[in-house]
Amino acid sequence: MSGFNRWLVRTRQAVEKALRSAVPPLSTRPASIHRAMRYSLLSGGKRLRPVLCCAAAEACGGTVRGAMPAACAVEMVHAYSLIHDDLPCMDDDDLRRGKPTSHKVFGEAVAVLAGDALLTQAFALLAAARPRARYDAADLTAELARAAGSRGLIAGQVADIEAEGRECSEAALYFIHAAKTGMLLRAALKLGAMCAGATAGRLAVLDRFGFALGLAFQIQDDILDSTQSAGTLGKTPGKDAAAGKLTFPAFFGLERSRELSAYWTGEAVQALRPLGTCGETLRALAALILGRDH
Numbered sequence: 301m302s303g304f305n306r307w308l309v310r311t312r313q314a315v316e317k318a319l320r321s322a323v324p325p326l327s328t329r330p331a332s333i334h335r336a337m338r339y340s341l342l343s344g345g346k347r348l349r350p351v352l353c354c355a356a357a358e359a360c361g362g363t364v365r366g367a368m369p370a371a372c373a374v375e376m377v378h379a380y381s382l383i384h385d386d387l388p389c390m391d392d393d394d395l396r397r398g399k400p401t402s403h404k405v406f407g408e409a410v411a412v413l414a415g416d417a418l419l420t421q422a423f424a425l426l427a428a429a430r431p432r433a434r435y436d437a438a439d440l441t442a443e444l445a446r447a448a449g450s451r452g453l454i455a456g457q458v459a460d461i462e463a464e465g466r467e468c469s470e471a472a473l474y475f476i477h478a479a480k481t482g483m484l485l486r487a488a489l490k491l492g493a494m495c496a497g498a499t500a501g502r503l504a505v506l507d508r509f510g511f512a513l514g515l516a517f518q519i520q521d522d523i524l525d526s527t528q529s530a531g532t533l534g535k536t537p538g539k540d541a542a543a544g545k546l547t548f549p550a551f552f553g554l555e556r557s558r559e560l561s562a563y564w565t566g567e568a569v570q571a572l573r574p575l576g577t578c579g580e581t582l583r584a585l586a587a588l589i590l591g592r593d594h
């Protein structure tokens with residue numbers, strides 16, 4: 301196993317352990333909400349955002365341990381967004397990560413509340429974080445709020461819903477995906493760097509990397525969605541196209557989407573240059589993320 305693969309296994313294990321203890325156990329009343337929170341949070345995602353957060357911390361001289369509260373907070377926001385995105389009033393999905401979606405198992409009311417509770421708990425974690433010099437818990441909280449709020453994730457989701465079945469511009473396509481996918485990836489990287497006390501210059505480097513990585517990741521996701529099976533993806537494929545969603549393959553076709561994915565991958569790698577050898581793990585993660593099949 302390569303040094304990077306060993307790092308990845310170790311870091312993912314540390315993330316899983318931290319996530320398990322970051323939400324109340326089933327013995328906390330009411331058990332139903334904690335069961336639903338744990339079902340979605342601990343159901344085997346790729347943990348890309350927490351791992352990027354930890355790698356960014358190390359690239360800036362910090363530690364995985366120091367970045368862990370922020371890494372868990374970002375994953376909780378991600379888990380909340382997936383629960384809500386799968387609801388009948390949004391994408392109406394039955395399958396996520398190869399398992400029934402939260403509302404299919406627990407009913408809509410508990411699923412909505414599990415998402416709300418995970419989002420709330422994410423900010424509680426950050427409020428208790430003790431980052432290094434330059435930043436405090438309020439800075440971390442503001443960063444995550446910016447990414448998750450109505451100028452970030454939610455902006456992307458609303459623009460996505462409003463674009464459905466309509467003729468839209470290339471700018472609208474980029475806006476939706478830079479917000480829906482890019483904002484949380486950028487926040488994961490910046491929060492990791494902030495936990496390490498990184499300079500504003502370093503944060504800007506990671507932000508540029510996250511922006512390009514987010515676009516490459518989303519284009520790749522759209523391509524996978526239109527070319528892979530439910531078994532590989534762990535979710536129902538082709539739903540976006542069927543719903544008239546504004547995706548990269550729908551707008552540009554598969555061939556051009558593949559070129560764009562390669563272009564933004566190149567931009568992401570280029571953005572890491574100022575980090576020199578400190579950016580090695582992030583570079584390896586970008587290659588892994590963009591070579592994935594689910």
Ligand code: GRG
Binds near residue numbers: 346380397457
């Ligand atoms: C606030 C309801 C709400 C939604 C915000 C994030 C989002 C918008 C919706 C979630 C669905 C979606 C298609 C998001 C785009 C980003 C993306 C491809 C998410 C899947 O991320 P992975 O592949 O998932 O990292 P795992 O399962 O590995 O954690």
